[in-house]
Amino acid sequence: MTLKQPNSMDECIYFTNRSIGSGKAKAWVFKVKCPKCSKSLMGKPRDPKTNKPKIRSTEYTCPSCNYTEQKNEHEEKLTANIQYTCPKCSNQSEIEIPYKRKKIQLLNEETGKKSPADALQFKCSKCEEKINITKKMKGT
Numbered sequence: 001m002t003l004k005q006p007n008s009m010d011e012c013i014y015f016t017n018r019s020i021g022s023g024k025a026k027a028w029v030f031k032v033k034c035p036k037c038s039k040s041l042m043g044k045p046r047d048p049k050t051n052k053p054k055i056r057s058t059e060y061t062c063p064s065c066n067y068t069e070q071k072n073e074h075e076e077k078l079t080a081n082i083q084y085t086c087p088k089c090s091n092q093s094e095i096e097i098p099y100k101r102k103k104i105q106l107l108n109e110e111t112g113k114k115s116p117a118d119a120l121q122f123k124c125s126k127c128e129e130k131i132n133i134t135k136k137m138k139g140t
């Protein structure tokens with residue numbers, strides 16, 4: 001399997017590249033064409049003054065016909081592409097999973113406390129280790 005790589009961030013609604021323990025993961029989710037008019041890619045609505053996407057918006061819209069979908073409804077139909085190096089067995093592989101976050105308990109290594117977090121979770125194809133790409137929390 002060879003995943004299609006994004007040419008620019010504008011093609012993605014999500015992109016991350018980070019280390020996970022001794023492994024790493026790169027993940028991206030492509031924007032999809034508007035299901036109504038097929039002319040444009042669905043994305044976060046843009047601020048008419050600055051023309052920058054409103055990243056906190058809970059909707060995705062088509063810039064051509066203004067067709068709108070709620071964030072959750074839209075994201076559930078999308079696919080996350082992930083290239084990873086397993087932190088446990090160093091296996092290098094790729095995987096496609098539904099773009100749906102799971103609630104997990106994340107261990108803070110500094111405090112030893114667990115706290116809830118949202119993560120894209122998948123299993124290493126070799127050792128079945130669960131690998132989490134957590135959503136970056138505010139203030140961390």
Ligand SMILES: [Zn+2]
Pocket residue numbers: 034035036037038039040062063064065066067
């Ligand atoms: Zn449209």
Ligand SMILES: [Zn+2]
Pocket residue numbers: 086087088089090091124125126127128129
């Ligand atoms: Zn592994």
